[in-house]
Structures are given as structure tokens and as C-alpha cells.
Amino acid sequence: MSTSPxxxxxxxxxxxxxQLHTRAKVFASxxxxxxxxxxxxxxxxxxxxxxxxxxxxxxxxxxxxxxxLVVGAEIPERCAWDRKNYFYxxxxxxxxxTQKDFPIVVGGQVEIELPGASRNVMGEHKFIRIHHAHLxxxxxxxxxxxxxxxxxxxxxxxPLLEIVTEPDLRSSAEAEAFLRSLVAMLTQAGVADCDMEKxxxxxxxxVSVRRRGAEKLGTRTETKNLNSISSVRDTVIYxxxxxxxxxxxxxxxxxxxxxWNAELARGYxxxxxxxxxxYRYFPDPDIPTLKISRQTVTxxxxxxxxxxxxxxxxxxxKLGLPYTAASVLVNDRALAEWFELAVAAHPTNxxxxxxxxxxxxxxxxxASAGAxxxxxxxxxxxxxxxxxxxxxxxxxxxxxLTDDGVISKQQAKEVFAEMFKSGQDAAAIVDAKGxxxxxxxxxxxxxxxxxxxxxxxxxxxxxxxxxNEKAINALKGPIMKRTQGKANxxxxxQLLRKFLA
Amino acid sequence: MADxxxxxxxxxxxxxLAAGTLTSRALxxxxxxxxxAVNEKVGAFTHLDHVxxxxxxxxxxARRKAGQGRGPLEGIPVAIKDNIAVKGQPLTCSSKMLAPxxxxxxxxxxxxxxxxxxxxxxxxxxxxxxxxxxxxxxxxRKTFNPWDLARIPGGSSGGSAAALAAGLVPxxxxxxxxxxxxxxxSHCGVVGLKPSYGLIxxxxxxxxASSLDQIGPMARSIEDCELLxxxxxxxxxxxxxxxxxxxxxxxxxxxAKQLRIGIPKGFLxxxxxxxxxxxxxxxVEFYRAQGCAISEVELPSADLAVPTYYVVATAEASSNxxxxxxxxxxxxxxxxxxxxxxxxASRSEGFGxxxxxxxxxxxxxxxxxYADAYYVRALRAxxxxxxxxxxxxxxxxVLLTPTVPTPAFKVGEKASDPLQxxxxxxxxxxxxxxxxxxxxxxxxxxxxxxxxxxxVGAPLSxxxxxxxxxxxxxxxxxxxxxxxx
Numbered sequence: 001m002s003t004s005p006x007x008x009x010x011x012x013x014x015x016x017x018x019q020l021h022t023r024a025k026v027f028a029s030x031x032x033x034x035x036x037x038x039x040x041x042x043x044x045x046x047x048x049x050x051x052x053x054x055x056x057x058x059x060x061x062x063x064x065x066x067x068x069l070v071v072g073a074e075i076p077e078r079c080a081w082d083r084k085n086y087f088y089x090x091x092x093x094x095x096x097x098t099q100k101d102f103p104i105v106v107g108g109q110v111e112i113e114l115p116g117a118s119r120n121v122m123g124e125h126k127f128i129r130i131h132h133a134h135l136x137x138x139x140x141x142x143x144x145x146x147x148x149x150x151x152x153x154x155x156x157x158x159p160l161l162e163i164v165t166e167p168d169l170r171s172s173a174e175a176e177a178f179l180r181s182l183v184a185m186l187t188q189a190g191v192a193d194c195d196m197e198k199x200x201x202x203x204x205x206x207v208s209v210r211r212r213g214a215e216k217l218g219t220r221t222e223t224k225n226l227n228s229i230s231s232v233r234d235t236v237i238y239x240x241x242x243x244x245x246x247x248x249x250x251x252x253x254x255x256x257x258x259x260w261n262a263e264l265a266r267g268y269x270x271x272x273x274x275x276x277x278x279y280r281y282f283p284d285p286d287i288p289t290l291k292i293s294r295q296t297v298t299x300x301x302x303x304x305x306x307x308x309x310x311x312x313x314x315x316x317x318k319l320g321l322p323y324t325a326a327s328v329l330v331n332d333r334a335l336a337e338w339f340e341l342a343v344a345a346h347p348t349n350x351x352x353x354x355x356x357x358x359x360x361x362x363x364x365x366x367a368s369a370g371a372x373x374x375x376x377x378x379x380x381x382x383x384x385x386x387x388x389x390x391x392x393x394x395x396x397x398x399x400x401l402t403d404d405g406v407i408s409k410q411q412a413k414e415v416f417a418e419m420f421k422s423g424q425d426a427a428a429i430v431d432a433k434g435x436x437x438x439x440x441x442x443x444x445x446x447x448x449x450x451x452x453x454x455x456x457x458x459x460x461x462x463x464x465x466x467x468n469e470k471a472i473n474a475l476k477g478p479i480m481k482r483t484q485g486k487a488n489x490x491x492x493x494q495l496l497r498k499f500l501a
Numbered sequence: 502m503a504d505x506x507x508x509x510x511x512x513x514x515x516x517x518l519a520a521g522t523l524t525s526r527a528l529x530x531x532x533x534x535x536x537x538a539v540n541e542k543v544g545a546f547t548h549l550d551h552v553x554x555x556x557x558x559x560x561x562x563a564r565r566k567a568g569q570g571r572g573p574l575e576g577i578p579v580a581i582k583d584n585i586a587v588k589g590q591p592l593t594c595s596s597k598m599l600a601p602x603x604x605x606x607x608x609x610x611x612x613x614x615x616x617x618x619x620x621x622x623x624x625x626x627x628x629x630x631x632x633x634x635x636x637x638x639x640x641x642r643k644t645f646n647p648w649d650l651a652r653i654p655g656g657s658s659g660g661s662a663a664a665l666a667a668g669l670v671p672x673x674x675x676x677x678x679x680x681x682x683x684x685x686x687s688h689c690g691v692v693g694l695k696p697s698y699g700l701i702x703x704x705x706x707x708x709x710a711s712s713l714d715q716i717g718p719m720a721r722s723i724e725d726c727e728l729l730x731x732x733x734x735x736x737x738x739x740x741x742x743x744x745x746x747x748x749x750x751x752x753x754x755x756x757a758k759q760l761r762i763g764i765p766k767g768f769l770x771x772x773x774x775x776x777x778x779x780x781x782x783x784x785v786e787f788y789r790a791q792g793c794a795i796s797e798v799e800l801p802s803a804d805l806a807v808p809t810y811y812v813v814a815t816a817e818a819s820s821n822x823x824x825x826x827x828x829x830x831x832x833x834x835x836x837x838x839x840x841x842x843x844x845x846a847s848r849s850e851g852f853g854x855x856x857x858x859x860x861x862x863x864x865x866x867x868x869x870x871y872a873d874a875y876y877v878r879a880l881r882a883x884x885x886x887x888x889x890x891x892x893x894x895x896x897x898x899v900l901l902t903p904t905v906p907t908p909a910f911k912v913g914e915k916a917s918d919p920l921q922x923x924x925x926x927x928x929x930x931x932x933x934x935x936x937x938x939x940x941x942x943x944x945x946x947x948x949x950x951x952x953x954x955x956x957v958g959a960p961l962s963x964x965x966x967x968x969x970x971x972x973x974x975x976x977x978x979x980x981x982x983x984x985x986x
Binding site: 044048052056095286 | 605739742841
């Protein structure tokens with residue numbers, strides 16, 4: 001994916017701003033959510049009315065710690081907030097509460113998976129280090145209407161976790177893989193919803209290039225406020241090409257802040273270093289240093305779900321799943337857990353269950369939801385298993401009927417469709433429809449012998465005996481007809497070969 | 502009635518209300534009459550809603566009649582400095598910037614006063630955004646010292662002190678960032694207490710310098726001051742720096758005559774007026790005669806207090822006052838342009854010169870390249886001052902100094918010399934930097950002008966300060982004093 005010619009190396013670091021999944025805002029009790037009328041979700045604290053004070057939302061703190069635990073970070077015993085001072089109408093206090101010197105999460109790493117040679121082949125895995133993550137407040141939104149400007153403070157004070165990576169990413173594909181992995185981890189732990197259409201995940205992207213083999217990093221640019229994974233990918237591709245072009249033309253890279261126009265697919269300069277803000281950071285005197293007790297950390301550690309790729313490895317290595325099915329399942333924690341419940345009910349054929357879940361169940365759930373979910377989504381839109389008409393044990397029952405030879409694989413598809421419609425057990429549907437396979441050897445032997453004796457098939461028998469393997473299939477049709485399609489096809493095949501030998 | 506109601510203490514008014522010989526309505530009507538006669542001369546209040554006051558008084562009388570009185574402050578008016586939010590009342594900080602603002606919410610202290618049955622009585626004048634020591638920085642009006650109407654009442658809680666000295670109200674609330682309760686209390690001959698940092702919630706106090714600001718009670722006697730303090734002090738989940746008295750018990754008073762009193766070395770030399778020094782020395786001798794142990798203590802970094810304060814306070818103020826930009830509330834410039842131009846114009850028009858001076862200073866000391874030399878250094882000096890005060894207070898119960906080096910000066914006398922004005926707070930600032938409780942107690946006169954002494958104690962030793970004040974007050978004639986108007 002990277003456009004960089006082989007003698008250049010691109011170095012990328014990301015700052016990912018994630019809105020945390022909390023009921024209230026980060027320093028106020030006002031609730032927040034998407035799609036409300038402007039300035040509906042405000043209170044005196046959010047609006048920065050004179051005399052109001054911030055109070056740290058415990059839920060936001062715990063979600064931040066949970067993120068840290070998910071990526072194996074250190075949770076410092078203390079964290080503190082600073083004021084970042086700048087004037088803009090979307091900023092109700094004209095300072096933003098953020099964490100400059102004592103962030104809530106330090107270190108950690110995110111495992112990523114690069115695309116494989118094909119869909120069925122696992123790609124390379126890599127670890128991307130996290131420098132730190134800090135908990136801050138979002139700002140409102142300013143828009144220009146006619147002769148005036150309008151400001152909506154619904155978003156102001158929404159908890160934002162800013163996750164800062166080390167400059168460990170080396171291509172647009174890695175940046176993309178990192179964001180997909182990060183989103184999966186955040187959503188699976190319940191830390192954030194990461195709905196990019198609602199602006200719940202926004203990135204600042206630092207890019208520099210250097211000659212391959214060079215130790216010194218090149219001058220970097222920062223492209224701000226990218227609101228989709230594809231914008232990050234496109235920015236990296238664009239900025240890498242631009243910087244290489246500049247350097248190869250003998251010019252130097254200016255350290256600058258840039259914007260990205262997704263419609264035109266091109267970047268532009270926002271401001272250069274000389275225009276950089278002096279934010280006059282200082283410790284916020286309204287929020288005392290927060291002590292994070294080790295009991296809290298221990299309690300939250302119990303909420304950390306199994307790591308995405310640990311789960312994937314377990315599915316492939318322990319359960320014997322094909323890579324493709326495993327990778328589909330692990331991207332959705334609820335789906336994976338649903339799958340595991342089914343496996344618990346029928347432990348001998350995880351692959352059979354995985355195939356039904358990853359293909360048939362997902363397809364029907366998506367179809368019944370009426371949409372395949374939003375596009376630029378990091379993981380497949382999580383399907384709603386809450387409304388799934390089939391329970392895990394029921395699906396396991398269906399696979400067991402197939403494995404026991406009670407129904408054929410073809411019949412299983414029909415039964416599955418019926419289960420999805422009615423929510424009934426597989427066995428009940430098989431009985432009601434009379435689908436139970438005929439595996440009575442004695443009865444089938446008699447029918448097979450009658451069919452073989454029929455002169456209408458003499459030609460096919462002759463051809464089979466002459467070495468045409470496929471000719472045997474012509475005999476199966478009449479057998480199925482006589483048994484109303486219930487004959488066990490495997491058994492029929494065995495019997496035909498026995499009698500024609 | 503023998504005594505005019507406006508001369509009585511809150512405690513005495515409370516006894517009469519409880520006895521049924523007085524109603525809150527009668528009291529409030531008398532005070533409104535007093536207001537109409539005197540406020541124009543003194544200029545203590547910037548707003549008083551008679552109708553609202555009488556409605557509150559009637560509600561209080563009805564509660565009491567129904568046997569649902571809420572305690573010793575039931576029916577007693579408390580006037581409030583104009584930087585403390587009361588729902589439905591103006592909240593302007595005596596600034597043009599906030600002139601149109603009516604608070605949509607109650608501060609924690611307003612809630613506490615309502616819960617105690619008090620009457621939330623009018624808005625008191627102040628230096629704009631509490632920045633000043635004379636109330637001359639008010640954009641609304643001048644306030645004059647009731648003892649000499651040609652002189653300043655002190656500040657920034659000048660309205661709060663003058664209202665008491667003029668008999669306009671029995672109790673008032675002030676706020677104190679570097680001496681803004683104690684200095685005007687001293688100049689007006691009343692009692693003013695700055696509590697330990699964190700004892701009273703700042704929720705609803707318009708921030709000047711958040712790490713220094715405290716709301717405190719002001720009254721004409723120690724007893725009244727304590728009454729009001731007890732109503733205000735409580736933990737509040739809306740202020741993360743407030744712990745209230747609940748999880749750390751206030752230090753018990755002990756026997757006032759056994760208090761150990763420290764006299765900081767050199768404090769009585771520095772530009773202290775002879776009459777002030779004489780009054781304060783007389784107070785020291787009084788305590789010695791009562792049996793208190795008097796000793797000299799060293800506070801070697803005391804000289805750093807004023808410069809440290811003006812760095813820390815202005816740095817915080819430059820950020821705290823950032824929110825006043827005309828976008829959401831308050832003054833908005835009519836000269837519209839882009840949103841950012843509108844914000845700049847609104848701030849240029851809305852703030853007065855002293856506020857601008859401090860915003861500029863605070864912005865400078867936090868700027869990249871200067872923050873280490875000023876702000877970070879000031880934090881170190883602050884820590885040192887706090888450590889020295891705590892060390893001194895490990896050996897004595899209270900430190901005694903004058904509250905202000907000189908009596909109230911004439912209106913306009915120091916208006917052109919901010920540096921001279923900043924020295925008004927030289928004795929009071931360290932208590933804010935160190936988060937310590939401190940009180941100003943009237944102790945005499947310099948000519949016709951009141952003089953107070955200043956006691957500083959260890960954190961949460963308010964009870965000791967009050968006990969010491971009570972001992973002095975009982976033996977002297979300065980309690981309940983009012984200027985003749």
C-alpha cells in the first residue's frame with residue numbers, strides 16, 4: 001500500500017482521540033449522546049458559567065484505566081490535569097482540561113495484523129508501542145451560517161481519551177491495521193464505541209520520511225483531525241509522496257500543522273511552526289492530583305476481555321478453525337462468545353459450528369437487520385446477537401445432527417433457515433418436516449438392489465464398470481426418488497459400490 | 502423596641518425571632534428602611550430586591566410559625582458579595598463584563614444559607630473580579646468607609662465590610678484571595694474570617710485565583726462570625742478541593758488563656774503606622790496578661806509572599822477569566838466581526854484596567870520561555886512559605902500581626918500606584934499561599950479609623966482563632982461597633 005519507493009522509509013506516529021463510552025460528561029453530570037438538538041446537553045459546568053467547577057467523572061477514569069489494562073500499560077498511582085489555554089468560541093472556558101505531565105495511562109502496546117497474501121492467509125503480526133494516553137475534554141462545534149456563527153456545546157466536555165503511539169508505524173497499511181486493531185480492542189472492552197460517522201474517533205497523524213537505513217528521523221508534519229481510517233491511510237500515502245518529492249527535489253520539509261480535505265483527497269497547510277500556539281499550560285488548581293488505588297486497578301483488570309489475537313491463535317491452534325473463520329469471529333467479541341457457548345454445547349466439531357456462525361448466521365443477521373452496517377467501519381458492523389432467534393445451544397444441536405448423520409449437510413442448510421425463522425430446535429424441525437435421514441442399511445440394501453436390477457440404468461452400470469466413476473451418480477437419483485430424498489447419501493454411495501464391485 | 506434593629510447582633514436577633522418578639526418581616530422592613538437612608542452614602546450594596554427579600558422573610562416567618570424553623574439563622578438576613586452565585590440574583594463581580602448576568606444556579610453557600618433559613622439579602626459591591634484592596638476598582642459604584650466617608654472601606658470585599666459597619670445588615674459573605682475579607686474587616690472595624698482552604702465549597706464562587714480563593718463569614722462580633730461559619734462549612738462533591746469539616750475534625754478550641762501566641766520577627770517594623778503598632782502591641786500585652794505564652798517566631802521567607810502571590814494569583818486569574826468572551830453570556834461587543842474579533846473586542850471593552858493589568862501579568866508569567874523563571878519559581882516559593890508557616894505553627898497555636906500596616910487611606914490616594922496598593926495585603930497574603938485559616942479582629946482606633954489584628958492558625962484551627970478573638974472581644978469595647986451615619 002505504501003507509495004514510498006524502496007530507498008525511503010516512512011515513519012508514522014498517531015494521536016487517536018476516542019470519545020469514551022460514559023453516561024455523563026468528563027467533568028460535569030450532564031449526559032451526552034449523538035443526534036440531540038444543539039445545546040440540549042449542557043449545564044452550568046459545561047457552559048463554564050462563572051463559579052462552576054469541574055468534578056472528575058469516575059466512569060471516565062475507569063474506562064481510561066481499562067484501556068490501559070487492555071494494552072498492557074502501566075497505570076501510574078497518580079494522575080493530574082492541566083489547563084491548555086487558547087481562545088476559540090467552541091471552547092466554553094477558553095481553556096481545555098487535559099493531562100500534560102501526569103497522564104492516566106503510560107506505555108503499553110497494540111498487536112496488529114497486516115493483510116495476508118490472500119483473504120485466507122494470515123498476514124504478518126507486529127506490536128505498536130503506546131507512549132501514553134491522557135483523559136481530556138472535547139470542545140463544542142462552531143459552524144458558520146449566513147452572516148453569523150453558531151456554536152453547539154453538546155460535544156463540549158465529552159470525555160476524550162487521547163492515545164499517543166510511539167513512531168512505530170512504517171506504512172499506510174500498518175497505520176490502517178493499527179486503527180482497526182485499536183478499535184476492536186476499545187469496543188470489545190466496552191471502553192468506547194468508536195463510531196466514526198458520529199465523530200467518536202479522530203486522529204492526528206504525524207508523518208516523516210528518511211533514507212532507508214538512516215537513524216535520524218526526518219522533519220515531521222502533523223495532519224490534524226482525520227475522522228476516518230481511510231482518511232488516515234490516504235493522508236499517509238499523500239504525505240509520504242509529497243515529502244519524498246520535496247526531498248528528492250532538494251527542498252526541505254517544514255515542520256507544520258496540516259489539514260486534510262477528504263473530498264479532494266489532498267492535504268493543506270494549517271499553520272507552520274512560527275504560528276504555533278503558546279498554550280500556557282499549568283496544573284489545574286480545581287482538580288487535585290488523583291490517586292488511583294491498586295484495588296481499583298485489580299478490580300478493572302478482571303474486566304479485560306481476552307486479547308483479539310490471543311483469541312485468534314487459540315481458535316486456530318486449539319480449536320482447529322480455519323484462519324478465515326477465526327478472524328471473522330474474533331473481530332466481534334459478542335459473536336466470539338456466542339460461538340464459544342455453542343462449542344461448549346457440542347465440543348467435537350468447532351469448525352462446523354464456526355462455519356455456520358461466520359457464514360450463515362452472520363449473513364442472515366445482517367439481512368434481517370436490513371443493512372450491512374456502516375461502511376468505513378474498522379471491524380464488520382457488530383451484528384445484534386441480542387435479537388438472534390437462534391440460541392448457541394440450538395446451533396450446536398444442528399451441527400450435532402449433521403455430525404451424527406441424522407441429516408445431510410444439504411438438509412442442514414434448510415433446517416438452519418427454518419431455525420432462523422422460527423427459533424425452534426433443529427431436532428423439532430427435522431421431525432416436523434420428516435427430514436430425518438434413512439440410514440437403515442437393510443431397507444436401503446433392498447432398494448439399491450431393486451434399482452440396480454432396473455434395465456433403465458444398465459447403461460450407467462456398464463459405464464461405471466468400464467471405469468467412469470461419475471456414472472454411479474445416475475443411479476443415486478432413482479434411489480433418492482424411492483426414499484423421498486431421505487436416504488443417507490453416504491450410505492447409498494457405500495452400498496452401490498459394494499453391489500457393483 | 503428599645504434598640505434599633507440594625508444595631509443588633511445576629512445572635513440577639515435570632516433570640517428575639519425565636520422568642521417570637523420579632524418577625525423576619527419586621528426585621529427586613531427595618532433594614533430596608535436603613536438601606537434607603539444610608540446605602541446611597543456608603544455604597545455598600547449594588548442590588549437589593551425588596552420584594553424578594555420580604556417574600557423570603559414571610560416564608561421564614563411561616564416556617565417558624567409551623568414549627569419548622571431551620572436553626573439559629575432562621576429569618577436572619579445575610580448579604581452576599583457579588584461574586585457568589587445566588588439563583589435569580591445578579592452575578593456581576595462589579596464588572597461591566599458580567600453586568601447583564603443573572604445567575605441560573607445557587608452556589609453551595611447559597612444552598613447552605615437557604616437550608617439554614619437565612620434571608621439571601623442583596624448583592625454587595627467589590628473590586629472588579631475581587632482584584633483590589635479598596636473597592637475603587639468596582640465598575641458599578643464607589644463604596645465609602647462608614648467611619649470616614651472620604652476613605653476607602655478596603656477590598657475587595659469592601660461592600661461586605663462597609664454594610665456591617667453601616668448597620669445595613671447583621672451578617673455578610675466575603676471572599677478572600679490575598680486578604681479580601683480581612684483587610685476590609687480591619688478598615689471597617691468588623692470581624693472577618695478566611696477559613697482553611699477547602700473548609701467551605703467554592704462551587705458558585707466566581708474564581709479569581711482558584712488555589713487561593715475562599716469564601717468566609719463577616720460579622721460585627723466573634724459570636725456572629727462563628728454562627729455564620731458553622732452554617733457554611735460542609736463538604737461538597739461539586740468542589741474537588743473542598744473537604745468540609747466532616748472528614749477532618751476542626752481542632753478543638755481549648756482554653757483561650759493557655760494559647761501560645763507567636764509574634765513573627767520584624768513584622769511590626771515594616772512600614773507599620775505607629776497607631777497600628779500601638780494597638781496591636783496592646784493586644785499582645787492583653788494576651789500576655791491573660792496568661793498566654795508569647796514568643797517570637799522566624800518566618801525568613803515572608804518577604805517572598807507578595808511577589809509570589811502576584812505571580813500565582815495572576816497566572817490563575819489569566820486562565821480563570823478567559824471564559825469571559827461575550828460568546829455565551831455577559832458583555833458582547835457591538836462591533837461584530839469574526840467570532841474571534843468579537844471575543845477580543847468584548848474583553849477589551851468589558852474589563853477594567855486593574856483586571857487587564859493582572860490578566861496581562863498572568864499571561865506573561867505562564868508564557869513559554871518565562872514560566873520557569875516566574876510561575877514555576879513562584880510555586881517553589883509558595884511551598885517554602887507554607888513549610889515555614891507550618892513549622893512555626895507547630896510551636897505556637899496562632900501567629901499575631903497587624904491585619905493591615907496602615908489605617909484606611911483616602912479615596913483616590915493610591916489609585917495611581919498599584920504597587921503601593923499591593924502592600925496592603927502584605928500580612929494577609931501568606932495565609933492564602935499556605936491555605937491557613939486567619940481572622941481579623943477589631944482592636945482599636947487610629948484616630949477615628951478602626952484597626953484590627955490578625956491571627957493565623959494551623960489548618961482547621963478555626964476554633965482556636967475564634968476562641969482567641971472571643972477572649973479579646975469580651976474584654977474590649979469593639980464588638981458590635983457601628984459608625985455613626
